[in-house]
Amino acid sequence: MRWVKDIERLLELVKDLIDKGFTLSEILDDALESCGRLGLSDEFCRRFLGLLDEELERIRGVEKAEDGLRLRMFAAKAMEMQKAGKEVFRLELGEPDFSAPERAVEAAVQALRKGLSKYTSSIGIRELREAIASKLSEKYGVDLKPDNVAITAGGTLATYAAIQVLTKPGDEVMVIDPAWPLYAHQARRFDRRVVKVETSFEDGWNPVEKIVEKMTKLTKMIILNYPNNPTGKVLDRRSFEKIIEIAEENNAWIMSDEVYSDFSYNRRAPSILEYGYERSYYLNSFSKTWGMTGFRVGYVVADPEIARKVSMAQSTAMTCIPEFVQRAALAALMDEESAKRNVELVGRRLKVLYEELSKSRLIDVKPPEGAMYIFPKIRIDGFDSWDFAPKLLEEKGVVVAPGACFGRYDDHLRISAVLDEDRLREAIKRLREGLEEYAELRGV
Amino acid sequence: MRWVKDIERLLELVKDLIDKGFTLSEILDDALESCGRLGLSDEFCRRFLGLLDEELERIRGVEKAEDGLRLRMFAAKAMEMQKAGKEVFRLELGEPDFSAPERAVEAAVQALRKGLSKYTSSIGIRELREAIASKLSEKYGVDLKPDNVAITAGGTLATYAAIQVLTKPGDEVMVIDPAWPLYAHQARRFDRRVVKVETSFEDGWNPVEKIVEKMTKLTKMIILNYPNNPTGKVLDRRSFEKIIEIAEENNAWIMSDEVYSDFSYNRRAPSILEYGYERSYYLNSFSKTWGMTGFRVGYVVADPEIARKVSMAQSTAMTCIPEFVQRAALAALMDEESAKRNVELVGRRLKVLYEELSKSRLIDVKPPEGAMYIFPKIRIDGFDSWDFAPKLLEEKGVVVAPGACFGRYDDHLRISAVLDEDRLREAIKRLREGLEEYAELRGV
Numbered sequence: 001m002r003w004v005k006d007i008e009r010l011l012e013l014v015k016d017l018i019d020k021g022f023t024l025s026e027i028l029d030d031a032l033e034s035c036g037r038l039g040l041s042d043e044f045c046r047r048f049l050g051l052l053d054e055e056l057e058r059i060r061g062v063e064k065a066e067d068g069l070r071l072r073m074f075a076a077k078a079m080e081m082q083k084a085g086k087e088v089f090r091l092e093l094g095e096p097d098f099s100a101p102e103r104a105v106e107a108a109v110q111a112l113r114k115g116l117s118k119y120t121s122s123i124g125i126r127e128l129r130e131a132i133a134s135k136l137s138e139k140y141g142v143d144l145k146p147d148n149v150a151i152t153a154g155g156t157l158a159t160y161a162a163i164q165v166l167t168k169p170g171d172e173v174m175v176i177d178p179a180w181p182l183y184a185h186q187a188r189r190f191d192r193r194v195v196k197v198e199t200s201f202e203d204g205w206n207p208v209e210k211i212v213e214k215m216t217k218l219t220k221m222i223i224l225n226y227p228n229n230p231t232g233k234v235l236d237r238r239s240f241e242k243i244i245e246i247a248e249e250n251n252a253w254i255m256s257d258e259v260y261s262d263f264s265y266n267r268r269a270p271s272i273l274e275y276g277y278e279r280s281y282y283l284n285s286f287s288k289t290w291g292m293t294g295f296r297v298g299y300v301v302a303d304p305e306i307a308r309k310v311s312m313a314q315s316t317a318m319t320c321i322p323e324f325v326q327r328a329a330l331a332a333l334m335d336e337e338s339a340k341r342n343v344e345l346v347g348r349r350l351k352v353l354y355e356e357l358s359k360s361r362l363i364d365v366k367p368p369e370g371a372m373y374i375f376p377k378i379r380i381d382g383f384d385s386w387d388f389a390p391k392l393l394e395e396k397g398v399v400v401a402p403g404a405c406f407g408r409y410d411d412h413l414r415i416s417a418v419l420d421e422d423r424l425r426e427a428i429k430r431l432r433e434g435l436e437e438y439a440e441l442r443g444v
Numbered sequence: 445m446r447w448v449k450d451i452e453r454l455l456e457l458v459k460d461l462i463d464k465g466f467t468l469s470e471i472l473d474d475a476l477e478s479c480g481r482l483g484l485s486d487e488f489c490r491r492f493l494g495l496l497d498e499e500l501e502r503i504r505g506v507e508k509a510e511d512g513l514r515l516r517m518f519a520a521k522a523m524e525m526q527k528a529g530k531e532v533f534r535l536e537l538g539e540p541d542f543s544a545p546e547r548a549v550e551a552a553v554q555a556l557r558k559g560l561s562k563y564t565s566s567i568g569i570r571e572l573r574e575a576i577a578s579k580l581s582e583k584y585g586v587d588l589k590p591d592n593v594a595i596t597a598g599g600t601l602a603t604y605a606a607i608q609v610l611t612k613p614g615d616e617v618m619v620i621d622p623a624w625p626l627y628a629h630q631a632r633r634f635d636r637r638v639v640k641v642e643t644s645f646e647d648g649w650n651p652v653e654k655i656v657e658k659m660t661k662l663t664k665m666i667i668l669n670y671p672n673n674p675t676g677k678v679l680d681r682r683s684f685e686k687i688i689e690i691a692e693e694n695n696a697w698i699m700s701d702e703v704y705s706d707f708s709y710n711r712r713a714p715s716i717l718e719y720g721y722e723r724s725y726y727l728n729s730f731s732k733t734w735g736m737t738g739f740r741v742g743y744v745v746a747d748p749e750i751a752r753k754v755s756m757a758q759s760t761a762m763t764c765i766p767e768f769v770q771r772a773a774l775a776a777l778m779d780e781e782s783a784k785r786n787v788e789l790v791g792r793r794l795k796v797l798y799e800e801l802s803k804s805r806l807i808d809v810k811p812p813e814g815a816m817y818i819f820p821k822i823r824i825d826g827f828d829s830w831d832f833a834p835k836l837l838e839e840k841g842v843v844v845a846p847g848a849c850f851g852r853y854d855d856h857l858r859i860s861a862v863l864d865e866d867r868l869r870e871a872i873k874r875l876r877e878g879l880e881e882y883a884e885l886r887g888v
Contacts, residue, residue, distance in 0.1 A: 003461075003466050003470060003471045003474060004474045006457070006460065006461050006464070006466075007461065007471055007474055007475045007478060008474070008478045009457060010454070010457045010458065010461060011475065011478045011479060011482055011484065011489075012478075012482065013450070013453060013454045013457060014454065014482075014484065014492075015482040015483070015484060016450070017447075017450050017451070017454060018484075020447075020450070022447050022450075026447060027447045027451055030447060030448045030451055030452070031451045031455065034451060034452045034455045034456075035455060038455055038456065038458075038459040039459070039503065040455065040458065040459060040462075040499060041499060041502060044495060044498070044499040044502075045455075047495055048458075048492070048495055051488060051491055051492055051495065054488070055484060055485065055488040058485060058488075059483065076565075093563070095562060095563050099559045099561065099562075100556075100559070100561050105556050105557060105561075108552075108556050108768075109553045109556055109557070112544075112549050112552050112553055112556075113549060113553070115543045115544070116738070117543065117544050117549075117736065117737070117738040117739055118539060118543075118737055118738045119537070119539050119737045119738055120738060121520075153597070153761070153762035153763075154762060154763055156760075156761065156762050156763045157761060157762045160760065160761050160762070164633075169635075182760065185760060186760055189608075189760055191613075191635075292561065293561070293562055293563045294560070294561040294562045294563055294564060294764070294766050294767055294768075295561055295766055296762055296763060296764065296765070296766055316600075316604065316626065316629060316630055316633055317597070317600065317601060317604050317761050317762070318597035318598060318600050318601045318604070318740055318761070318762065319597075319598055319600045319740060320738070320740065321740070322738050322739055322740055322766075322769065323738055324552075324738075325766065
């Protein structure tokens with residue numbers, strides 16, 4: 001074949017470069033320049049280098065992080081035991097036990113009966129986008145228009161679209177661990193390179209210094225999620241500002257996942273919307289505040305051009321969001337009473353969790369700040385969260401999420417504030433017992 | 445910098461290869477062999493060659509096909525005129541004018557009121573998957589299980605997931621034109637290479653010969669859509685078999701989009717499910733048969749492992765489908781009466797369209813076989829569908845989809861059977877007039 005020699009020589013050079021162990025950020029500018037001179041496109045250049053780098057990582061055998069799949073299978077097992085009649089205390093999922101407000105349900109019912117179930121614009125119905133723009137404008141003292149808003153199939157589609165719209169293959173996406181596993185999973189699905197910033201219990205989960213360390217000119221997006229899942233951390237204003245400064249210096253986007261923004265207990269959580277940063281991408285959802293997880297409705301706030309691109313990405317995947325679902329979301333948005341009640345309920349439960357967890361000598365726990373979770377550290381040498389959690393389910397009927405689901409946090413557990421207080425007390429009592437027995441077995 | 449020379453030499457070789465104008469299928473085996481020898485992965489090899497090939501196409505300035513975006517904007521304009529009070533005959537969209545059956549609406553209402561709006565399995569609720577498996581098993585005399593079925597956010601997500609699950613970047617996906625523009629758009633979004641097979645009015649829209657011509661060992665998927673949007677063609681059993689044979693010889697998947705399967709008027713449309721072909725991917729939707737476009741619910745039938753992967757892809761994008769939507773789908777599936785009534789209604793309208801279109805000397809039209817569309821050929825030299833359609837809207841208040849939306853079919857128009865018969869007659873009378881005036885203006 002006439003190409004054998006060309007392609008062989010080419011691939012040998014590729015392998016050579018990989019073997020030398022280049023660093024992407026060192027090589028990029030020169031590569032872009034060479035490509036420019038040769039008439040090859042920037043996009044080709046970036047994707048080519050991205051591919052090389054992935055292959056280098058593969059050859060080096062770099063591990064991929066846990067992707068949450070295991071947690072879903074674990075949760076499914078717990079659900080089966082529950083269905084089989086066993087008493088199970090389920091604290092492993094990010095799903096509130098309260099349901100959609102009645103007003104939201106009735107709005108959906110009316111819309112369905114009116115036949116509001118035709119194709120609709122993939123960016124979302126105007127009334128809902130107006131209501132969101134106006135509510136956020138008031139809350140944060142900014143001036144948002146309906147065109148800044150795109151309605152999405154929950155927070156999930158909002159983050160999924162962000163990766164497609166704001167970054168290109170080969171770009172670096174910075175994820176602050178511990179983190180919701182789907183961020184990294186989505187980024188990898190689109191051939192983005194995930195850079196992990198690992199925060200720690202000891203550092204109070206503050207990421208600022210580590211972001212500075214890990215930023216490169218390839219970093220095109222920093223993902224923030226405060227109030228945080230799983231740690232409950234609420235970022236202080238100063239740190240938020242500092243992160244924006246770092247992003248600005250590097251022309252990086254900030255995707256701020258604020259689905260827990262209402263669940264902030266000591267102060268109002270800062271929002272990316274307050275800083276007027278040009279490369280801001282805000283997202284929120286109706287899932288947590290209003291207990292509407294299964295409606296699949298959330299929203300993005302960004303520059304109108306970005307909002308439009310988000311709606312295009314959504315359209316490619318699923319055409320549009322049902323209008324009756326959007327009508328329910330609109331009714332929920334107006335129902336501040338339900339929101340307030342839900343947030344207070346979770347706050348009381350977080351306090352209970354904190355109290356109960358503090359009783360154990362084997363648990364290090366911080367006072368809760370926000371979100372719906374507590375992420376204590378377990379003081380047992382060599383504690384293995386994926387070894388412990390299934391045992392806890394088996395022996396005590398309590399289900400918690402292993403810390404390893406959220407990064408290299410094998411000595412942590414995530415506990416969700418999704419049961420009523422009495423049941424929470426009982427569950428944590430059992431968890432304490434389980435830990436004592438586990439420690440004893442391991443001779444700690 | 446230490447890498448300058450390495451990367452420069454490498455990129456020069458890349459450019460050299462591109463300049464020589466290699467063909468991917470010629471080069472692949474050698475490249476895979478070289479990679480194997482060098483310890484580079486097959487995946488790297490395929491994606492690298494895919495990238496090279498795309499860059500080659502870019503440099504050659506290969507056009508990208510119309511992506512339907514323009515049609516959506518055109519439809520939006522028509523809708524605005526309608527809202528402003530002008531009489532507009534809208535025949536441009538693939539959306540029936542009948543609504544969801546009452547039983548489906550009430551099933552959604554009850555589910556909502558029962559609080560069936562929590563996270564649910566991303567593969568779909570068991571009852572619906574069982575009902576689909578059993579209905580299709582009976583219809584086609586096959587043995588499908590619930591595990592063969594994944595519920596999706598409409599047909600759109602079903603095709604979107606197919607591309608991700610069945611093919612890899614750089615693989616060829618074969619699209620038979622004229623086609624729903626989203627197939628190619630979705631494939632390109634995931635860096636698959638789209639190979640177009642162009643069928644014609646004169647050949648009776650039969651793709652078999654052209655598929656044979658265009659198949660290469662890189663073709664990993666053939667997309668079928670019969671009854672067809674936009675032509676209304678129902679493929680005969682012999683042609684279906686022949687395509688499966690070709691696919692089998694090449695180990696290619698067949699994705700069979702059968703969302704119009706109920707709309708087949710002369711004979712039952714063959715289904716991919718009837719042939720026991722190992723690499724089959726069937727999809728259908730509740731949108732057309734039951735007028736449930738805005739519910740966003742459809743389904744895939746495939747090997748259980750593929751169905752599971754589809755649900756994973758869906759989960760990454762949007763977590764799950766609302767349970768109350770799935771309950772509505774289940775009720776619709778049981779409502780065969782509504783399905784029958786809707787199908788008959790569309791059939792009568794297609795006849796009316798055919799009659800009315802046949803009256804013009806400027807229109808070539810085939811008797812309708814299926815789907816909800818007629819795709820006549822316009823006998824005006826140099827007819828430009830995107831020039832004509834906006835004029836027709838402006839001057840006659842009639843909206844049709846330009847043929848150019850579906851590939852290189854500028855001398856065609858797609859007309860949807862989505863208005864009642866009297867209005868259809870009036871609309872086509874106006875279309876005939878519009879064509880006469882257009883022909884006269886152009887001196888034909």
